[in-house]
Amino acid sequence: xxxxxxxxxxxxxxxxxxxxxxxxxxxxxxxxxxxxxxxxxxxxxxxxxxxxxxxxxxxxxxxxxxxxxxxxxxxxxxxxxxxxxxxxxxxxxxxxxxxxxxxxxxxxxxxxxxxxxxxxxxxxxxxxxxxxxxxxxxxxxxxxxxxxxxxxxxxxxxxxxxxxxxxxxxxxxxxxxxxxxxxxxxxxxxxxxxxxxxxxxxxxxxxxxxxxxxxxxxxxxxxxxxxxxxxxxxxxxxxxxxxxxxxxxxxxxxxxxxxxxxxxxxxxxxxxxxxxxxxxxxxxxxxxxxxxxx
Amino acid sequence: xxxxxxxxxxxxxxxxxxxxxxxxxxxxxxxxxxxxxxxxxxxxxxxxxxxxxxxxxxxxxxxxxxxxxxxxxxxxxxxxxxxxxxxxxxxxxxxxxxxxxxxxxxxxxxxxxxxxxxxxxxxxxxxxxxxxxxxxxxxxxxxxxxxxxxxxxxxxxxxxxxxxxxxxxxxxxxxxxxxxxxxxxxxxxxxxxxxxxxxxxxxxxxxxxxxxxxxxxxxxxxxxxxxxxxxxxxxxxxxxxxxxxxxxxxxxxxxxxxxxxxxxxxxxxxxxxxxxxxxxxxxxxxxxxxxxxxxxxxxxxxxxxxxxxxxxxxxxxxxxxxxxxxxxxxxx
Numbered sequence: 001x002x003x004x005x006x007x008x009x010x011x012x013x014x015x016x017x018x019x020x021x022x023x024x025x026x027x028x029x030x031x032x033x034x035x036x037x038x039x040x041x042x043x044x045x046x047x048x049x050x051x052x053x054x055x056x057x058x059x060x061x062x063x064x065x066x067x068x069x070x071x072x073x074x075x076x077x078x079x080x081x082x083x084x085x086x087x088x089x090x091x092x093x094x095x096x097x098x099x100x101x102x103x104x105x106x107x108x109x110x111x112x113x114x115x116x117x118x119x120x121x122x123x124x125x126x127x128x129x130x131x132x133x134x135x136x137x138x139x140x141x142x143x144x145x146x147x148x149x150x151x152x153x154x155x156x157x158x159x160x161x162x163x164x165x166x167x168x169x170x171x172x173x174x175x176x177x178x179x180x181x182x183x184x185x186x187x188x189x190x191x192x193x194x195x196x197x198x199x200x201x202x203x204x205x206x207x208x209x210x211x212x213x214x215x216x217x218x219x220x221x222x223x224x225x226x227x228x229x230x231x232x233x234x235x236x237x238x239x240x241x242x243x244x245x246x247x248x249x250x251x252x253x254x255x256x257x258x259x260x261x262x263x264x265x266x267x268x269x270x271x272x273x274x275x276x277x278x279x280x281x282x283x284x285x286x287x288x289x290x291x292x293x294x
Numbered sequence: 295x296x297x298x299x300x301x302x303x304x305x306x307x308x309x310x311x312x313x314x315x316x317x318x319x320x321x322x323x324x325x326x327x328x329x330x331x332x333x334x335x336x337x338x339x340x341x342x343x344x345x346x347x348x349x350x351x352x353x354x355x356x357x358x359x360x361x362x363x364x365x366x367x368x369x370x371x372x373x374x375x376x377x378x379x380x381x382x383x384x385x386x387x388x389x390x391x392x393x394x395x396x397x398x399x400x401x402x403x404x405x406x407x408x409x410x411x412x413x414x415x416x417x418x419x420x421x422x423x424x425x426x427x428x429x430x431x432x433x434x435x436x437x438x439x440x441x442x443x444x445x446x447x448x449x450x451x452x453x454x455x456x457x458x459x460x461x462x463x464x465x466x467x468x469x470x471x472x473x474x475x476x477x478x479x480x481x482x483x484x485x486x487x488x489x490x491x492x493x494x495x496x497x498x499x500x501x502x503x504x505x506x507x508x509x510x511x512x513x514x515x516x517x518x519x520x521x522x523x524x525x526x527x528x529x530x531x532x533x534x535x536x537x538x539x540x541x542x543x544x545x546x547x548x549x550x551x552x553x554x555x556x557x558x559x560x561x562x563x564x565x566x567x568x569x570x571x572x573x574x575x576x577x578x579x580x581x582x583x584x585x586x587x588x589x590x591x592x593x594x595x596x597x598x599x600x601x602x603x604x605x606x607x608x609x610x611x612x613x614x615x616x617x618x619x620x621x622x623x624x625x626x
Contacts, residue, residue, distance in 0.1 A: 043424045094608055100424050101370045102607050105564065108557060109603025116596030232553060236432040239425060269443060276436035280417050283429065287420040 007265055013144040019261015020254065021150055021219065024157030027253025028212040029234040031161055034243045035168070036205035038181045039198055042092065042103030048231030049114040050206045053080045054213025055222045056118060059129050069132035069214075076214045077207035084206030088199050096198075111228070118224040126221025153215050160211060161250045168246055177201065236279040242292020252290060319493030323624035327572050335478045344470040345542070350582045351481040352539040357562040357574030358488050359531035364560075365569030366492050367524045368504035369419075372427045373434025374532050374559050376414070377407040379551030380437060381533025382540035386453040387446055389541060396459045396467060400480070400537040407533020408526055410437065415525030419518055422507070431553060438551045452547030456540055473542060480538055484531050489571060491527060500524055532559075554596075561599055564606045567613025572626050576615050 005012075029047060036044045044050075057076035061067040067075065087110060095102050135149040168174035180187040180194055188194040213227070220226055234253075241252030256275050264271040282290060320328060338347055356378050363369045385403030388394045394402065418429045441447045448454070458467040467473045491497050502510045503517050510517050540546040549555065558581065566577025581599075588595050606613065612620060619626040 037424075043428065091604060091608060098611075101427065102611070104370070104372075104424055104427055105560065106604055106607040108560075109600045109607065112557070112596050112600030112603060114600075116593045116600060119593035119596070228553075232431055232435045235428040236435075239421075239428055239432065272439040272443075273436045276432050276439075279429070279432055283417050283420050 005266075010144045012265055015261045015265045016258060017144075017146065017150060017261075019258040019264070020154050021257070022260060023254040023257015024154050025212055025216060025230065025253075026234055026237045026257050027161050027250045028157050028215075029209060029231065030237045030241065030249040030253050031164055031246065032205040032208035032212075033234065033238055034246060034249045035164070035208070036202055037243050039177060039184075039201045040092070040096070040103070041100050042095070042107065043100070043235075044202075044205065045104055045108040045231075046087075046111040046114065047107075047205075047209050047234070048227030048229075049111040050080055050084065050209040050227070051213045051216070051230065052118065052224060052227035053083070053114065054210025055129070055217040055220075055226060056122070056213070057210065058214040058217045059127055059222045062129065063127075069135075069218075073211065073214050077210040080210035080213075081203040081207030085199055085203040088202040092202065093195070093199070115224050115228060122224060124223060124225065126223040126226075129217040129222050131218040149218060153219065156215060157212075160208070164208070165246045165250065233275055236275050238289075240275075240279050240282045240289060242289025244289070245291040248289075248291025319489065321625050323619075323622070323626055324571060327626055331572070331575070332482070335482065339471060339474045344474040346582075346586065348470075348474055348477045348542045349539070350579055351477050352535050352542065353559075353562065353582050354575040354578035355481050355484055355535035355538070356532055356559050357566065357578045358485060359528045359535060360559045361563045361568065361570075361574040362488055362491065362531070363524060363528045364563060365573075366497060366504060367500045367521055369422075369521065369525070370424075370427045370560075371418075371430040371525075371528070371556075372560065373414070373430035373432075373437075373553070373556050374528075375551050375553060375555035376434035376437040377411055377529040377532040378536035378539075378555060378559070379441065379546070379548075380410055381407040381536035382546040382550050383441065383447050383453060384533075385537030386456040386540040386546035389459055390453060390456045391446075394459075395463050396461055396476075396541050399459075399541060400534060403537025403540070404530050404534040407536065408530035411526045411529020411533075412522075415522050415529065419521045419525065431556065434551070434556060435553060438548070438553070441548060441551050447546075447548075450548065452545055453540070454545050456544045456546065458541055458544065467541075477538055477542060480534065484534060485575075488531065492571070496520070496523075558599070561603055561606075563613075565602060565613055567616030567619070567626075568611075570613065570615045570619060570626050573613050573615035577613065580614070 029051060033044055033047055036042065036047075054076050057079050058069070058072035061072045061075060062069070091106055091110070092103060095106060131149045135152050138145045138147045139151070140146075166174075168177060176187065176192055176197065180192070180197060184194050184198075216226070237253055237256050238249065240256065241249045243249065256278065259278070260271055260274055263274040270277075286292075356374070359377075360371065360374050363371050381403035383403075384406040385399040388402040389396060389399035392399075414430065414433045418426055418433065421429060442449060446453075458473060460466045461472075461476060465472060467476065492500075499510065499515055499520050502513075503515070503520060507517055536546075536550055539550070562577040562581045563574045564577065565580050566575065567573030584598070585595060588598065591598075610617070615626050
């Protein structure tokens, strides 16, 4: 068990784990994008910036308020989600009758504003965020070391994704949501307050990005650009999976993270581009995406 | 929801009756504006700093190339920096390492961007709308990572000290004024070419695809072929702009292939007016001038750009030229 395909086992498993963690973030972010897109029909270009805000909110809570990781995990998505609700009310809701591309342009503008403000305030270099005491340390599996925090991120992301899926597929609220995605006018005619549901859905999608940010804070350094590079990969993930299916986007996210991790082992130069190459191949073979409809 | 959505450029569309009149496909108002533009090109270098003007013209051409897609085919490419930047890299490499004359170097840059556009376009036109935007963005990011790693681009340093050389090996371009006339010539030539494309029968089919693609298909047009050709033309012209820029400034860097450059060209076109002939030129002038004056403000420039984006989308969708055209009830 020392070498697999001529690769030392610890290296292989280490990269697999890193891939799994990246995959967890891809899954969480593409899930949020899919939920928002399903109901609002806009691509939330500010998703990366909101992910970054989640991480910064956790950092600020700790540095300025002495509020630790576990409370941040709850408060940061609430704060950032509320900001999302305000953004939706003030700006995005004005665009529903226009071409979807305007929503993309607007949220891109919002992302520029948010990132610019944070860059002015905190500079481009990262801020450290300590791993909470309960989750520090590592397990020794014999063939590799597994830092506890990384295991926690994977588990937390899985739980979060599955809860979201259950919420949408198995509850009454989720049924309203799916119905409104199909035909908003009809659902409104049945007495459901669709505009409020749209607003809250956007808030929830944003909150999901913010939780991702909090989870990411101890792993990556907290910096203003942490979201923008990630989100472009997530767009590719979304194109590969297709935005039609919640479970599909979760699965695609994790799988692509692992594929990327494996590429890092076998062909490091290609690891930055492998997801984009897969996207191109999928588009040629199945333009609607692996789980997409139409 | 689909029934009450308006096309992204429909607001910029004036009354079709305006199409008639004027010469060479130009309406009378456009001929007037073209006259103003030519006079400006001729007089400006004596009043303004020629290097600044050259930068402006390169970005104006870039924005015109982008506008060809968004304004006349309705395709929002969020990855045009790839063609702009790649054109710049290849022209720089050709001029510096292969020792080609500037006109040949620019052609090398443009052709490379065109080839890249052929591949990217072939992949991206399989999806419409926001997916098209996301795919072009992702493909451009792939080009960016390629440029970070590829040896010939010089990584973080970029290609530096690209010689301007001599046009056709005869006319040295070291003087800014000489260089300016070349850049102005390239700009005007490409600008008129784009106009010619838009007003050709081919361009009319493009517009019909923008308005209603299923109907264009049902009329027997192979819309994918039309869209692909438009994408290649747009990428080639964007590459020409990038190539010219790197010859002018003697440097090609990662900035020009980064996604933020793709965002900037969207912003320029949006500010000027999507789907207007002169909008991208005015938009580029506004944004380049703004960046020039606010350069020392650092990241606030990004914030201001974001605010302009939001303002344009919410309240000002026709853009500067679109608003003026609507006010004067002409087509510009």
